[in-house]
Amino acid sequence: MNVKDTKPPPGAIELERFLPYRLNVVAEAVSRALSRIYAERYGITVPEWRILATLGQYGRMTAKDIGAHSRMHKTKVSRAVAHLAGNGLVERMSNADDLRESYLMLTGDGQKVYCSIVPQAIEFAEGLFDGIPACDREMLERLLHQLEMRANQMSKEGE
Amino acid sequence: MNVKDTKPPPGAIELERFLPYRLNVVAEAVSRALSRIYAERYGITVPEWRILATLGQYGRMTAKDIGAHSRMHKTKVSRAVAHLAGNGLVERMSNADDLRESYLMLTGDGQKVYCSIVPQAIEFAEGLFDGIPACDREMLERLLHQLEMRANQMSKEGE
DNA sequence: GCGAATTAGTTACATTTGCAACTAATGAAC
DNA sequence: GTTCATTAGTTGCAAATGTAACTAATTCGC
Structure with a gap:
Protein backbone atom coordinates (compact mmCIF):
# COMPACT_ATOMS: atom_id res chain seq x y z
CA MET A 1 0.00 0.00 0.00
CA PHE A 129 -3.63 17.58 -23.64
CA ASP A 130 -3.08 14.22 -25.28
CA GLY A 131 -6.13 12.10 -24.68
CA ILE A 132 -8.09 14.92 -23.08
CA PRO A 133 -11.27 15.83 -24.96
CA ALA A 134 -11.69 19.38 -26.21
CA CYS A 135 -14.62 20.09 -23.92
CA ASP A 136 -12.47 19.27 -20.90
CA ARG A 137 -9.82 21.67 -22.09
CA GLU A 138 -12.35 24.45 -22.28
CA MET A 139 -13.58 23.59 -18.84
CA LEU A 140 -10.01 23.74 -17.57
CA GLU A 141 -9.54 27.17 -19.09
CA ARG A 142 -12.74 28.37 -17.47
CA LEU A 143 -11.84 26.90 -14.11
CA LEU A 144 -8.38 28.42 -14.14
CA HIS A 145 -9.87 31.76 -14.96
CA GLN A 146 -12.33 31.55 -12.09
CA LEU A 147 -9.69 30.42 -9.66
CA GLU A 148 -7.46 33.30 -10.61
CA MET A 149 -10.28 35.79 -10.13
CA ARG A 150 -11.20 34.33 -6.76
CA ALA A 151 -7.61 34.21 -5.58
CA ASN A 152 -6.97 37.82 -6.51
CA GLN A 153 -10.19 38.87 -4.87
CA MET A 154 -9.43 36.98 -1.66
CA SER A 155 -5.93 38.36 -1.67
CA LYS A 156 -7.30 41.88 -1.75
CA GLU A 157 -9.92 41.21 0.91
CA GLY A 158 -7.18 40.72 3.47
CA GLU A 159 -6.28 44.38 2.74
CA MET B 1 -11.59 47.20 -26.78
CA PHE B 129 -14.26 26.78 -5.35
CA ASP B 130 -17.14 29.10 -4.52
CA GLY B 131 -19.78 28.64 -7.14
CA ILE B 132 -18.02 25.74 -8.81
CA PRO B 133 -20.00 22.50 -8.75
CA ALA B 134 -18.46 19.44 -7.12
CA CYS B 135 -18.24 17.50 -10.36
CA ASP B 136 -16.12 20.26 -11.87
CA ARG B 137 -13.77 20.10 -8.92
CA GLU B 138 -13.26 16.42 -9.44
CA MET B 139 -12.65 17.00 -13.10
CA LEU B 140 -10.06 19.63 -12.20
CA GLU B 141 -8.30 17.20 -9.90
CA ARG B 142 -8.23 14.58 -12.62
CA LEU B 143 -6.99 17.02 -15.23
CA LEU B 144 -4.23 18.33 -12.99
CA HIS B 145 -3.14 14.79 -12.32
CA GLN B 146 -3.01 13.95 -16.00
CA LEU B 147 -1.14 17.13 -16.84
CA GLU B 148 1.43 16.42 -14.17
CA MET B 149 1.97 12.89 -15.45
CA ARG B 150 2.30 14.07 -19.03
CA ALA B 151 4.68 16.88 -18.12
CA ASN B 152 6.95 14.61 -16.13
CA GLN B 153 6.92 12.08 -18.91
CA MET B 154 7.74 14.67 -21.58
CA SER B 155 10.43 16.11 -19.38
CA LYS B 156 12.09 12.71 -19.19
CA GLU B 157 11.74 12.01 -22.90
CA GLY B 158 14.13 14.86 -23.66
CA GLU B 159 16.70 12.75 -21.72
C1' DG C 1 4.15 78.62 -14.55
C1' DC C 2 6.03 76.35 -10.25
C1' DG C 3 6.59 73.07 -6.53
C1' DA C 4 4.73 68.67 -4.88
C1' DA C 5 3.28 64.29 -5.97
C1' DT C 6 3.38 60.50 -9.25
C1' DT C 7 5.30 57.36 -12.62
C1' DA C 8 8.76 54.39 -15.69
C1' DG C 9 12.60 52.25 -15.16
C1' DT C 10 17.24 51.14 -12.96
C1' DT C 11 20.26 49.96 -9.22
C1' DA C 12 21.85 48.65 -4.37
C1' DC C 13 21.26 45.44 -0.89
C1' DA C 14 19.59 41.54 1.49
C1' DT C 15 17.30 37.12 0.93
C1' DT C 16 16.34 32.96 -1.53
C1' DT C 17 17.53 29.55 -4.57
C1' DG C 18 20.06 25.76 -7.09
C1' DC C 19 24.20 23.48 -8.25
C1' DA C 20 28.29 21.42 -6.95
C1' DA C 21 31.28 20.00 -3.60
C1' DC C 22 31.52 18.21 0.69
C1' DT C 23 30.94 15.02 5.20
C1' DA C 24 29.41 11.07 7.33
C1' DA C 25 27.28 6.74 7.02
C1' DT C 26 25.75 2.63 4.57
C1' DG C 27 25.85 -0.93 1.08
C1' DA C 28 28.11 -3.67 -2.61
C1' DA C 29 31.99 -6.23 -4.78
C1' DC C 30 35.39 -9.17 -4.24
C1' DG D 1 37.24 -7.45 5.99
C1' DT D 2 38.77 -3.82 2.81
C1' DT D 3 37.84 -0.88 -0.98
C1' DC D 4 34.66 1.43 -3.98
C1' DA D 5 30.24 3.29 -4.97
C1' DT D 6 26.04 5.18 -3.24
C1' DT D 7 23.11 7.83 -0.18
C1' DA D 8 21.25 11.52 3.45
C1' DG D 9 22.01 15.74 4.56
C1' DT D 10 24.76 20.24 4.94
C1' DT D 11 27.41 24.06 3.21
C1' DG D 12 30.00 27.26 -0.18
C1' DC D 13 29.24 29.89 -3.95
C1' DA D 14 27.11 32.09 -7.77
C1' DA D 15 22.86 33.36 -9.92
C1' DA D 16 18.07 34.95 -9.34
C1' DT D 17 14.70 37.49 -6.83
C1' DG D 18 12.11 41.17 -4.10
C1' DT D 19 12.16 45.46 -1.39
C1' DA D 20 13.47 49.84 -1.04
C1' DA D 21 15.90 53.64 -2.60
C1' DC D 22 17.05 56.12 -6.41
C1' DT D 23 16.98 59.01 -11.16
C1' DA D 24 14.65 61.23 -14.63
C1' DA D 25 10.40 62.64 -16.67
C1' DT D 26 5.55 63.85 -16.31
C1' DT D 27 1.33 65.47 -14.25
C1' DC D 28 -1.42 67.62 -10.69
C1' DG D 29 -2.86 71.53 -7.66
C1' DC D 30 -3.03 75.99 -7.34
Whole structure:
Protein backbone atom coordinates (compact mmCIF):
# COMPACT_ATOMS: atom_id res chain seq x y z
CA MET A 1 0.00 0.00 0.00
CA ASN A 2 1.37 3.31 -1.07
CA VAL A 3 1.84 5.98 1.57
CA LYS A 4 -0.21 8.31 -0.58
CA ASP A 5 -3.22 6.08 -0.14
CA THR A 6 -3.30 6.47 3.63
CA LYS A 7 -5.97 8.72 5.04
CA PRO A 8 -4.71 11.84 6.77
CA PRO A 9 -5.43 12.10 10.52
CA PRO A 10 -8.55 14.08 11.41
CA GLY A 11 -7.92 17.81 11.41
CA ALA A 12 -5.14 17.48 8.87
CA ILE A 13 -5.02 18.53 5.25
CA GLU A 14 -4.74 15.88 2.58
CA LEU A 15 -2.03 17.62 0.63
CA GLU A 16 -2.50 15.54 -2.51
CA ARG A 17 -5.94 17.03 -2.92
CA PHE A 18 -5.21 20.51 -1.62
CA LEU A 19 -5.63 22.79 -4.59
CA PRO A 20 -2.96 25.44 -3.89
CA TYR A 21 -0.39 22.71 -3.49
CA ARG A 22 -1.59 20.78 -6.53
CA LEU A 23 -1.56 23.84 -8.73
CA ASN A 24 1.97 24.70 -7.75
CA VAL A 25 3.30 21.22 -8.31
CA VAL A 26 1.67 20.89 -11.70
CA ALA A 27 2.61 24.39 -12.82
CA GLU A 28 6.20 23.80 -11.89
CA ALA A 29 6.37 20.42 -13.60
CA VAL A 30 4.90 21.91 -16.77
CA SER A 31 7.10 24.98 -16.67
CA ARG A 32 10.19 22.88 -16.15
CA ALA A 33 9.32 20.58 -19.01
CA LEU A 34 8.61 23.49 -21.33
CA SER A 35 11.80 25.31 -20.46
CA ARG A 36 13.79 22.48 -21.94
CA ILE A 37 12.69 23.77 -25.32
CA TYR A 38 14.17 27.23 -24.96
CA ALA A 39 16.67 26.96 -22.11
CA GLU A 40 19.06 24.42 -23.54
CA ARG A 41 19.04 25.58 -27.12
CA TYR A 42 18.99 29.32 -26.62
CA GLY A 43 20.07 29.90 -23.04
CA ILE A 44 16.84 31.74 -22.36
CA THR A 45 15.40 31.92 -18.85
CA VAL A 46 11.75 31.72 -17.89
CA PRO A 47 11.28 35.49 -17.45
CA GLU A 48 13.07 36.08 -20.74
CA TRP A 49 10.84 33.62 -22.52
CA ARG A 50 7.79 35.35 -21.10
CA ILE A 51 8.99 38.64 -22.50
CA LEU A 52 9.73 37.15 -25.90
CA ALA A 53 6.30 35.57 -25.93
CA THR A 54 4.58 38.79 -24.92
CA LEU A 55 6.40 40.84 -27.52
CA GLY A 56 5.89 38.13 -30.12
CA GLN A 57 2.19 38.31 -29.54
CA TYR A 58 1.70 42.03 -29.08
CA GLY A 59 4.51 43.43 -31.20
CA ARG A 60 5.39 46.51 -29.18
CA MET A 61 4.94 47.25 -25.52
CA THR A 62 6.44 49.18 -22.66
CA ALA A 63 8.23 47.36 -19.86
CA LYS A 64 5.46 48.33 -17.49
CA ASP A 65 2.79 46.82 -19.69
CA ILE A 66 4.79 43.64 -20.14
CA GLY A 67 5.04 43.36 -16.40
CA ALA A 68 1.35 43.99 -15.84
CA HIS A 69 0.34 41.59 -18.55
CA SER A 70 2.65 38.74 -17.68
CA ARG A 71 2.52 39.25 -13.92
CA MET A 72 6.18 39.90 -13.40
CA HIS A 73 7.78 42.32 -11.00
CA LYS A 74 9.20 45.38 -12.71
CA THR A 75 12.75 44.61 -11.65
CA LYS A 76 12.42 41.14 -13.10
CA VAL A 77 11.24 42.65 -16.37
CA SER A 78 13.96 45.28 -16.31
CA ARG A 79 16.74 42.76 -15.87
CA ALA A 80 15.38 40.24 -18.33
CA VAL A 81 14.94 42.96 -20.95
CA ALA A 82 18.46 44.20 -20.31
CA HIS A 83 19.74 40.71 -20.94
CA LEU A 84 17.67 40.19 -24.06
CA ALA A 85 18.74 43.58 -25.39
CA GLY A 86 22.35 42.68 -24.68
CA ASN A 87 21.89 39.54 -26.73
CA GLY A 88 20.30 41.48 -29.55
CA LEU A 89 16.89 39.82 -29.30
CA VAL A 90 14.97 42.88 -28.15
CA GLU A 91 15.37 46.55 -28.94
CA ARG A 92 14.26 49.68 -27.17
CA MET A 93 12.65 52.67 -28.89
CA SER A 94 12.18 55.68 -26.72
CA ASN A 95 8.78 57.26 -26.84
CA ALA A 96 9.12 60.95 -27.75
CA ASP A 97 5.79 61.68 -26.07
CA ASP A 98 6.96 60.32 -22.72
CA LEU A 99 10.66 59.99 -22.28
CA ARG A 100 10.33 57.97 -19.09
CA GLU A 101 9.19 54.92 -20.94
CA SER A 102 10.52 53.00 -23.94
CA TYR A 103 8.76 50.80 -26.37
CA LEU A 104 10.20 47.34 -26.61
CA MET A 105 10.04 45.05 -29.59
CA LEU A 106 11.70 41.97 -30.99
CA THR A 107 14.66 42.50 -33.29
CA GLY A 108 15.05 40.40 -36.44
CA ASP A 109 17.07 37.92 -34.43
CA GLY A 110 14.46 38.02 -31.69
CA GLN A 111 11.76 37.22 -34.24
CA LYS A 112 13.80 34.32 -35.54
CA VAL A 113 14.30 32.86 -32.09
CA TYR A 114 10.67 33.40 -31.18
CA CYS A 115 9.42 31.85 -34.41
CA SER A 116 11.63 28.82 -33.98
CA ILE A 117 10.40 28.25 -30.44
CA VAL A 118 6.69 28.77 -31.09
CA PRO A 119 5.94 25.55 -33.01
CA GLN A 120 7.73 23.46 -30.42
CA ALA A 121 5.95 25.24 -27.59
CA ILE A 122 2.60 24.71 -29.27
CA GLU A 123 3.38 21.09 -29.87
CA PHE A 124 4.37 20.77 -26.25
CA ALA A 125 1.14 22.34 -25.02
CA GLU A 126 -0.85 20.12 -27.36
CA GLY A 127 1.02 17.10 -26.08
CA LEU A 128 -0.03 17.95 -22.56
CA PHE A 129 -3.63 17.58 -23.64
CA ASP A 130 -3.08 14.22 -25.28
CA GLY A 131 -6.13 12.10 -24.68
CA ILE A 132 -8.09 14.92 -23.08
CA PRO A 133 -11.27 15.83 -24.96
CA ALA A 134 -11.69 19.38 -26.21
CA CYS A 135 -14.62 20.09 -23.92
CA ASP A 136 -12.47 19.27 -20.90
CA ARG A 137 -9.82 21.67 -22.09
CA GLU A 138 -12.35 24.45 -22.28
CA MET A 139 -13.58 23.59 -18.84
CA LEU A 140 -10.01 23.74 -17.57
CA GLU A 141 -9.54 27.17 -19.09
CA ARG A 142 -12.74 28.37 -17.47
CA LEU A 143 -11.84 26.90 -14.11
CA LEU A 144 -8.38 28.42 -14.14
CA HIS A 145 -9.87 31.76 -14.96
CA GLN A 146 -12.33 31.55 -12.09
CA LEU A 147 -9.69 30.42 -9.66
CA GLU A 148 -7.46 33.30 -10.61
CA MET A 149 -10.28 35.79 -10.13
CA ARG A 150 -11.20 34.33 -6.76
CA ALA A 151 -7.61 34.21 -5.58
CA ASN A 152 -6.97 37.82 -6.51
CA GLN A 153 -10.19 38.87 -4.87
CA MET A 154 -9.43 36.98 -1.66
CA SER A 155 -5.93 38.36 -1.67
CA LYS A 156 -7.30 41.88 -1.75
CA GLU A 157 -9.92 41.21 0.91
CA GLY A 158 -7.18 40.72 3.47
CA GLU A 159 -6.28 44.38 2.74
CA MET B 1 -11.59 47.20 -26.78
CA ASN B 2 -9.26 45.51 -24.43
CA VAL B 3 -5.82 44.60 -25.70
CA LYS B 4 -6.46 41.07 -24.49
CA ASP B 5 -9.25 40.68 -27.00
CA THR B 6 -7.02 41.26 -30.00
CA LYS B 7 -6.08 38.24 -32.03
CA PRO B 8 -2.42 37.32 -32.02
CA PRO B 9 -0.60 37.53 -35.37
CA PRO B 10 -0.37 34.25 -37.27
CA GLY B 11 2.46 32.08 -36.05
CA ALA B 12 2.29 33.59 -32.58
CA ILE B 13 1.13 32.09 -29.32
CA GLU B 14 -1.95 33.49 -27.63
CA LEU B 15 -0.46 33.66 -24.19
CA GLU B 16 -3.78 34.03 -22.38
CA ARG B 17 -4.74 30.56 -23.53
CA PHE B 18 -1.30 28.96 -23.36
CA LEU B 19 -1.57 26.38 -20.63
CA PRO B 20 1.96 26.54 -19.14
CA TYR B 21 1.62 30.27 -18.76
CA ARG B 22 -1.91 30.08 -17.40
CA LEU B 23 -1.01 27.45 -14.85
CA ASN B 24 1.88 29.49 -13.56
CA VAL B 25 -0.11 32.67 -13.24
CA VAL B 26 -2.98 30.98 -11.44
CA ALA B 27 -0.73 28.92 -9.20
CA GLU B 28 1.18 31.99 -8.17
CA ALA B 29 -1.94 34.02 -7.50
CA VAL B 30 -3.36 31.22 -5.35
CA SER B 31 -0.11 30.62 -3.53
CA ARG B 32 0.31 34.28 -2.80
CA ALA B 33 -3.21 34.59 -1.49
CA LEU B 34 -2.84 31.52 0.71
CA SER B 35 0.48 32.62 2.13
CA ARG B 36 -1.22 35.58 3.74
CA ILE B 37 -2.69 33.11 6.20
CA TYR B 38 0.60 31.79 7.51
CA ALA B 39 3.19 34.35 6.48
CA GLU B 40 1.90 37.40 8.32
CA ARG B 41 0.81 35.70 11.48
CA TYR B 42 3.58 33.18 11.93
CA GLY B 43 6.41 34.39 9.72
CA ILE B 44 6.42 31.09 7.89
CA THR B 45 7.67 30.85 4.32
CA VAL B 46 6.19 28.77 1.55
CA PRO B 47 8.75 25.94 1.82
CA GLU B 48 8.31 25.92 5.58
CA TRP B 49 4.56 25.69 5.27
CA ARG B 50 4.95 22.77 2.90
CA ILE B 51 7.05 20.95 5.44
CA LEU B 52 4.61 21.66 8.26
CA ALA B 53 1.78 20.43 6.08
CA THR B 54 3.62 17.27 5.10
CA LEU B 55 4.56 16.44 8.67
CA GLY B 56 1.09 17.37 9.87
CA GLN B 57 -0.37 14.87 7.46
CA TYR B 58 2.16 12.07 7.70
CA GLY B 59 3.42 12.49 11.23
CA ARG B 60 7.02 11.40 10.80
CA MET B 61 9.25 11.48 7.75
CA THR B 62 12.85 11.87 6.69
CA ALA B 63 13.98 15.02 4.93
CA LYS B 64 14.49 13.04 1.77
CA ASP B 65 10.94 11.76 1.77
CA ILE B 66 9.56 15.20 2.48
CA GLY B 67 11.47 16.48 -0.52
CA ALA B 68 10.32 13.66 -2.77
CA HIS B 69 6.75 14.00 -1.66
CA SER B 70 6.44 17.76 -1.81
CA ARG B 71 8.71 18.23 -4.81
CA MET B 72 11.29 20.38 -3.16
CA HIS B 73 15.03 20.38 -3.69
CA LYS B 74 16.91 18.77 -0.84
CA THR B 75 18.75 21.99 0.00
CA LYS B 76 15.45 23.82 0.21
CA VAL B 77 14.16 21.17 2.60
CA SER B 78 17.35 21.19 4.60
CA ARG B 79 17.30 24.93 5.15
CA ALA B 80 13.59 25.17 5.82
CA VAL B 81 13.83 22.34 8.35
CA ALA B 82 16.80 24.02 10.02
CA HIS B 83 14.76 27.16 10.40
CA LEU B 84 11.68 25.35 11.71
CA ALA B 85 13.82 23.39 14.16
CA GLY B 86 15.43 26.65 15.28
CA ASN B 87 11.97 28.02 15.98
CA GLY B 88 10.97 24.90 17.87
CA LEU B 89 8.25 23.82 15.46
CA VAL B 90 9.98 20.67 14.22
CA GLU B 91 12.25 18.19 15.94
CA ARG B 92 14.76 15.69 14.64
CA MET B 93 15.06 12.10 15.88
CA SER B 94 18.04 10.25 14.56
CA ASN B 95 17.34 6.79 13.20
CA ALA B 96 19.55 4.27 14.97
CA ASP B 97 19.25 1.91 12.01
CA ASP B 98 20.68 4.46 9.58
CA LEU B 99 22.58 7.31 11.12
CA ARG B 100 22.69 9.26 7.89
CA GLU B 101 19.06 10.16 8.10
CA SER B 102 16.82 11.65 10.80
CA TYR B 103 13.14 11.39 11.32
CA LEU B 104 11.39 14.71 11.46
CA MET B 105 8.17 15.47 13.27
CA LEU B 106 6.18 18.40 14.58
CA THR B 107 6.82 19.48 18.16
CA GLY B 108 3.93 20.43 20.41
CA ASP B 109 4.31 24.02 19.26
CA GLY B 110 4.51 22.84 15.67
CA GLN B 111 1.26 20.95 16.12
CA LYS B 112 -0.38 24.03 17.58
CA VAL B 113 0.70 26.23 14.71
CA TYR B 114 -0.29 23.61 12.17
CA CYS B 115 -3.68 23.06 13.73
CA SER B 116 -4.40 26.76 13.87
CA ILE B 117 -3.52 27.19 10.19
CA VAL B 118 -5.41 24.17 8.87
CA PRO B 119 -8.99 25.43 9.28
CA GLN B 120 -8.11 28.72 7.63
CA ALA B 121 -6.31 26.97 4.80
CA ILE B 122 -9.26 24.65 4.25
CA GLU B 123 -11.65 27.56 4.30
CA PHE B 124 -9.45 29.34 1.80
CA ALA B 125 -9.36 26.37 -0.54
CA GLU B 126 -13.12 25.99 -0.23
CA GLY B 127 -13.53 29.65 -0.99
CA LEU B 128 -11.62 29.21 -4.21
CA PHE B 129 -14.26 26.78 -5.35
CA ASP B 130 -17.14 29.10 -4.52
CA GLY B 131 -19.78 28.64 -7.14
CA ILE B 132 -18.02 25.74 -8.81
CA PRO B 133 -20.00 22.50 -8.75
CA ALA B 134 -18.46 19.44 -7.12
CA CYS B 135 -18.24 17.50 -10.36
CA ASP B 136 -16.12 20.26 -11.87
CA ARG B 137 -13.77 20.10 -8.92
CA GLU B 138 -13.26 16.42 -9.44
CA MET B 139 -12.65 17.00 -13.10
CA LEU B 140 -10.06 19.63 -12.20
CA GLU B 141 -8.30 17.20 -9.90
CA ARG B 142 -8.23 14.58 -12.62
CA LEU B 143 -6.99 17.02 -15.23
CA LEU B 144 -4.23 18.33 -12.99
CA HIS B 145 -3.14 14.79 -12.32
CA GLN B 146 -3.01 13.95 -16.00
CA LEU B 147 -1.14 17.13 -16.84
CA GLU B 148 1.43 16.42 -14.17
CA MET B 149 1.97 12.89 -15.45
CA ARG B 150 2.30 14.07 -19.03
CA ALA B 151 4.68 16.88 -18.12
CA ASN B 152 6.95 14.61 -16.13
CA GLN B 153 6.92 12.08 -18.91
CA MET B 154 7.74 14.67 -21.58
CA SER B 155 10.43 16.11 -19.38
CA LYS B 156 12.09 12.71 -19.19
CA GLU B 157 11.74 12.01 -22.90
CA GLY B 158 14.13 14.86 -23.66
CA GLU B 159 16.70 12.75 -21.72
C1' DG C 1 4.15 78.62 -14.55
C1' DC C 2 6.03 76.35 -10.25
C1' DG C 3 6.59 73.07 -6.53
C1' DA C 4 4.73 68.67 -4.88
C1' DA C 5 3.28 64.29 -5.97
C1' DT C 6 3.38 60.50 -9.25
C1' DT C 7 5.30 57.36 -12.62
C1' DA C 8 8.76 54.39 -15.69
C1' DG C 9 12.60 52.25 -15.16
C1' DT C 10 17.24 51.14 -12.96
C1' DT C 11 20.26 49.96 -9.22
C1' DA C 12 21.85 48.65 -4.37
C1' DC C 13 21.26 45.44 -0.89
C1' DA C 14 19.59 41.54 1.49
C1' DT C 15 17.30 37.12 0.93
C1' DT C 16 16.34 32.96 -1.53
C1' DT C 17 17.53 29.55 -4.57
C1' DG C 18 20.06 25.76 -7.09
C1' DC C 19 24.20 23.48 -8.25
C1' DA C 20 28.29 21.42 -6.95
C1' DA C 21 31.28 20.00 -3.60
C1' DC C 22 31.52 18.21 0.69
C1' DT C 23 30.94 15.02 5.20
C1' DA C 24 29.41 11.07 7.33
C1' DA C 25 27.28 6.74 7.02
C1' DT C 26 25.75 2.63 4.57
C1' DG C 27 25.85 -0.93 1.08
C1' DA C 28 28.11 -3.67 -2.61
C1' DA C 29 31.99 -6.23 -4.78
C1' DC C 30 35.39 -9.17 -4.24
C1' DG D 1 37.24 -7.45 5.99
C1' DT D 2 38.77 -3.82 2.81
C1' DT D 3 37.84 -0.88 -0.98
C1' DC D 4 34.66 1.43 -3.98
C1' DA D 5 30.24 3.29 -4.97
C1' DT D 6 26.04 5.18 -3.24
C1' DT D 7 23.11 7.83 -0.18
C1' DA D 8 21.25 11.52 3.45
C1' DG D 9 22.01 15.74 4.56
C1' DT D 10 24.76 20.24 4.94
C1' DT D 11 27.41 24.06 3.21
C1' DG D 12 30.00 27.26 -0.18
C1' DC D 13 29.24 29.89 -3.95
C1' DA D 14 27.11 32.09 -7.77
C1' DA D 15 22.86 33.36 -9.92
C1' DA D 16 18.07 34.95 -9.34
C1' DT D 17 14.70 37.49 -6.83
C1' DG D 18 12.11 41.17 -4.10
C1' DT D 19 12.16 45.46 -1.39
C1' DA D 20 13.47 49.84 -1.04
C1' DA D 21 15.90 53.64 -2.60
C1' DC D 22 17.05 56.12 -6.41
C1' DT D 23 16.98 59.01 -11.16
C1' DA D 24 14.65 61.23 -14.63
C1' DA D 25 10.40 62.64 -16.67
C1' DT D 26 5.55 63.85 -16.31
C1' DT D 27 1.33 65.47 -14.25
C1' DC D 28 -1.42 67.62 -10.69
C1' DG D 29 -2.86 71.53 -7.66
C1' DC D 30 -3.03 75.99 -7.34
